[in-house]
Amino acid sequence: MAERVTIGMIGCGGMMGAHERGFRELWDKGIKNFEIVATCDLVKSLAEKMADQVGVWQGNRPRVYSDVETMLKSEPDMMAVDVVTVHRAHHSVVVPCFEAGKHVTVEKPLAITLRAGKLMLDAAEKAGKVFQVAENYRRSTENRAIKWAIDSGMIGKLRMIYWVDVEERLWYWTWRDHRDQAGGGWPLDGGVHFADLFRYHVGDPESLYCTVRTYNPYRYKDTDNLTGAIPVDVEDTTLAVLHFADGVTGSWTYTLSGPGDKWGHRAVYGEHGSLTWGTGFKSRKNSMTMDELIAEHHRAIGPDGVEKLFPRGIQDTIATELNEFVEAVLHGTPVEITGWEGYKDQAISMALYESDAVGRPVLLSDVEALRVEAYQGRLNADLEGMTR
Numbered sequence: 001m002a003e004r005v006t007i008g009m010i011g012c013g014g015m016m017g018a019h020e021r022g023f024r025e026l027w028d029k030g031i032k033n034f035e036i037v038a039t040c041d042l043v044k045s046l047a048e049k050m051a052d053q054v055g056v057w058q059g060n061r062p063r064v065y066s067d068v069e070t071m072l073k074s075e076p077d078m079m080a081v082d083v084v085t086v087h088r089a090h091h092s093v094v095v096p097c098f099e100a101g102k103h104v105t106v107e108k109p110l111a112i113t114l115r116a117g118k119l120m121l122d123a124a125e126k127a128g129k130v131f132q133v134a135e136n137y138r139r140s141t142e143n144r145a146i147k148w149a150i151d152s153g154m155i156g157k158l159r160m161i162y163w164v165d166v167e168e169r170l171w172y173w174t175w176r177d178h179r180d181q182a183g184g185g186w187p188l189d190g191g192v193h194f195a196d197l198f199r200y201h202v203g204d205p206e207s208l209y210c211t212v213r214t215y216n217p218y219r220y221k222d223t224d225n226l227t228g229a230i231p232v233d234v235e236d237t238t239l240a241v242l243h244f245a246d247g248v249t250g251s252w253t254y255t256l257s258g259p260g261d262k263w264g265h266r267a268v269y270g271e272h273g274s275l276t277w278g279t280g281f282k283s284r285k286n287s288m289t290m291d292e293l294i295a296e297h298h299r300a301i302g303p304d305g306v307e308k309l310f311p312r313g314i315q316d317t318i319a320t321e322l323n324e325f326v327e328a329v330l331h332g333t334p335v336e337i338t339g340w341e342g343y344k345d346q347a348i349s350m351a352l353y354e355s356d357a358v359g360r361p362v363l364l365s366d367v368e369a370l371r372v373e374a375y376q377g378r379l380n381a382d383l384e385g386m387t388r
């Protein structure tokens with residue numbers, strides 16, 4: 001059995017910087033059961049820069065590539081890849097990696113569309129390799145504490161969850177502002193994290209109804225004077241009502257076209273009280289700050305439980321997720337967010353768009369089974385590797 005997992009980093013942009021810091025933190029804490037052997041980005045200078053950074057703490061510099069195919073051919077012994085590319089490229093990068101026999105961790109959302117995600121699930125199953133979707137939010141001390149508080153009955157039987165973010169973003173965010181590259185706006189990109197938290201804390205939604213708007217089809221080079229308008233084609237506003245099992249309801253709103261007052265509120269309510277992100281616990285008679293709740297959680301699970309969630313005191317969510325991936329490759333231990341879990345998370349975000357496209361509530365089971373593709377069909381028609 002291998003002692004170290006050899007890994008290739010694919011897509012060396014902004015988020016790979018966070019992965020590099022995660023790998024480095026593991027190394028700093030004495031967890032050296034992996035080696036970064038290659039870096040790859042279409043923009044070769046980014047792969048070179050990443051290799052330089054890794055070389056500093058690892059002691060040896062990874063080999064550098066500017067296309068995945070060459071990397072896979074040149075690195076037959078490399079065991080795994082960490083894929084952090086733009087959404088559109090996830091499936092076209094991940095499927096060949098499975099075909100070359102690599103274990104894969106890929107950044108969220110799983111794919112640009114569910115059908116593209118399905119190609120990845122099928123390739124993973126055929127290869128029989130580890131498939132992790134990098135969904136890190138639930139790994140924070142806060143989200144672990146909220147999960148524990150709900151499961152231990154602190155707020156009683158669940159009633160509803162509110163998730164509201166209202167703000168204005170006028171600056172241009174490159175590929176993220178284009179549907180054919182990103183798949184959708186923030187409700188998919190960032191929203192898939194929230195979808196995962198809904199499933200983690202409340203359970204799988206059964207259906208949802210959503211209204212989607214594009215109030216401002218431009219972003220601006222000069223946001224102070226609103227000049228240098230750049231046309232964008234992702235939506236900027238979603239308002240959804242979610243239905244979970246046992247009568248639990250959810251209200252999920254996001255807009256980046258709300259000038260003026262910026263606000264947000266994220267809270268889950270049960271029959272006895274509420275848990276509010278960033279604030280803490282409140283019932284009719286008692287309250288606890290989030291720090292107190294986290295301390296209470298750690299007391300309750302004891303040092304062994306804390307070590308399991310935060311090995312060697314590591315609280316960086318990317319580091320703990322990469323550690324889980326490496327362990328899974330070496331020892332066959334489970335990953336928390338498998339390809340299928342990532343698919344179910346993504347289905348919630350896609351259901352927002354599908355509901356608006358068909359003008360009625362949609363069942364999550366229909367979206368997952370690709371029975372509703374009014375929105376995604378237009379994207380699929382234009383994707384490489386898609387057989388429709």
Ligand SMILES: NC(=O)c1ccc[n+]([C@@H]2O[C@H](COP(=O)([O-])OP(=O)(O)OC[C@H]3O[C@@H](n4cnc5c(N)ncnc54)[C@H](O)[C@@H]3O)[C@@H](O)[C@H]2O)c1
Binds near residue numbers: 010014015085136
């Ligand atoms: N977990 C989180 O909190 C979090 C935060 C930010 C981004 N992300 C995710 O990380 C991924 C990347 O986002 P980012 O912000 O780093 O974007 P980015 O644009 O900064 O970087 C993406 C990189 O991928 C490269 N790339 C694109 N296609 C490629 C291909 N076929 N082969 C090799 N390289 C390719 C691009 O050249 C670019 O350097 C996305 O899936 C995004 O949703 C996750």
